[in-house]
Amino acid sequence: MPVNSDVRQHLNAVSAYLRTDEREEAVRSIEWAALQAAQLKEDPYLWKWVLISLHNAVQGFLVLALCRGNGLLTLTPKSAERWMKAYESGEAFPPDRLDDFLSLYAKAKDQENFHMFGSGAFRPGLTHDRSMALLNEFRNMFTHFTPKGWSLELAGLPSICLDALDVVRWFGWETTAVTWYEPNFVERSKRSHEQLAASLSALSNGDAA
Template structure:
């Protein structure tokens, strides 16, 4: 490897752990500029959603690759590994993962936090706790930004810092405290350093 994640053949490399860190960096960099350019909230929301979803995927993934997939894919993967055959079919399991999608954002978080009530999806007005409100806000805004339709719309900025703070707290809890089924690379990537920077910047911007 040469500078960053670029190898000698000029290929840039990604993995699920570094993607979380990269997303947090994007959130931080846009927070530095959002006071002068409020439209940067779009990239804060998208980066935050990506970081939280990615952290959940990292925490849920087992050593055999199962854990974060949609339910039908999880069944197929486990059948390939632990079905009627005596020897695990790694090829079949890999083929399932190659064509499958990870579970939706809300389902990933429910697997880690069964007590979370996210059944109302993006309706944050009916949420019972601040954390649920923040998660629903994040999901709703991310979907509106990611699938932008031809229209003019506005968001109230008053609740955005709390939403960011709650999401960062959950990212850090998932990454550093939740049981990880594989080697946890978040500590060596210094994720807590970037989450601390985000909190300090939120305090300045509040």
């Protein structure tokens, strides 16, 4: 069916923007991690992009779980304080600053931050805290890479990433901490989570490369 000029003009205008929000960021990130992980056996360098995108996905799900309507819990303490002062005084809101990855994770483990029925803090096992710290460390190494040679042992990476996926699963659909306005987001997240976990488990049962 031919597209008339008005429709074509509208489509061109829409395509001129990349539109996203906190839900799209979380879901797109785990989708990208799953896509890259499927090719790890052929190209181990893709671990870089798996770690970066999974870190972004976990951070995205932590933000969604901690949002609670106003989003203050996702900000650094100073940023949240400045925002509240501006709100109470009627002044212009200052730029907000997202709290760092491990601080968000710490908040997500605190039951005091979850009061809605069916929600709950993440309860880490013996390895989760270490895995989250390593995921954050490796991501930072890649995104702030300085001139040097660097070798990263691959053997432990699948287990680290599988632990991180537990956080995604817990807040994504095992509790009510995240409000999903579109069921499609949950379906996409579950599908990518399953694909990524399968790729990681296959590597964990054999060699990581």
